[in-house]
Amino acid sequence: MKLSINMAMTLDGKVVRPDGKWYGLTSKEDKLQMDVYRSQSDALILGKNSIINDNPVVKIRAFPNALNPRPVILVRNGTIPGDKHVFEESDHIPLVICTKNNLKEIKTDLENRAEIFALDSGDIDPKKVTGILKRKGYKNVLLEGGPKLNYSFLDGDLVDRIYITLVPFVIGKNGLAGIADGASAMLGFDEREWALTNSVAKGNEIFLTYDRK
């Protein structure tokens, strides 16, 4: 199974606005490119905060006949409201992966809206997530953030590819997340190299592809 991250980032390396959300900073071209990546994927992992803050529409709009990837949502604590777009606009019933601690809450809120898979622990080990997705037969999985989720998969060295769109803005505020946001530096980060395998400039944006060496 191949796992790819896709993120848009400002010229100063931020992936969230000062209000903690991400909207209005990408072009039509970036949205189209996002649909290209989605159409090449069979599952799409989304972070809890991204769903709550941004309520993204995960349906592919650019290619009417494309099969949408199946949304996979990781919820470690608490629950998420069942009225988010991700539960309404998909070809598939989303898969929600939770822990033994929040299973009851998740069931109450999402029983008829999602397939629920509870891990037998209080945390969500990203390696277990990739194991579940592999067993379910998914081949190309796209991780669309946010930065905390990206961090946990990158930290576990589970990511094969990173797509970055560089968008022409500078925010400048300190403390805003970059593509990976965790408490400590990843062990051996300077030995984990990435190869630039594609770069395309369109308008004022650059679309980059990095593959894990």
Ligand SMILES: NC(=O)c1ccc[n+]([C@@H]2O[C@H](COP(=O)([O-])OP(=O)(O)OC[C@H]3O[C@@H](n4cnc5c(N)ncnc54)[C@H](OP(=O)(O)O)[C@@H]3O)[C@@H](O)[C@H]2O)c1
């Ligand atoms: N620029 C872009 O392309 C882009 C793309 C996506 C998102 N974003 C921005 O990123 C913001 C959200 O970022 P975020 O980092 O706070 O949220 P996130 O990555 O969307 O969600 C993080 C949350 O997911 C849950 N989670 C479950 N399993 C986890 C695991 N193994 N490791 C880490 N977290 C796990 C945790 O919540 P619980 O512990 O509470 O369950 C955690 O707080 C969004 O508001 C959006 O604006 C930007």
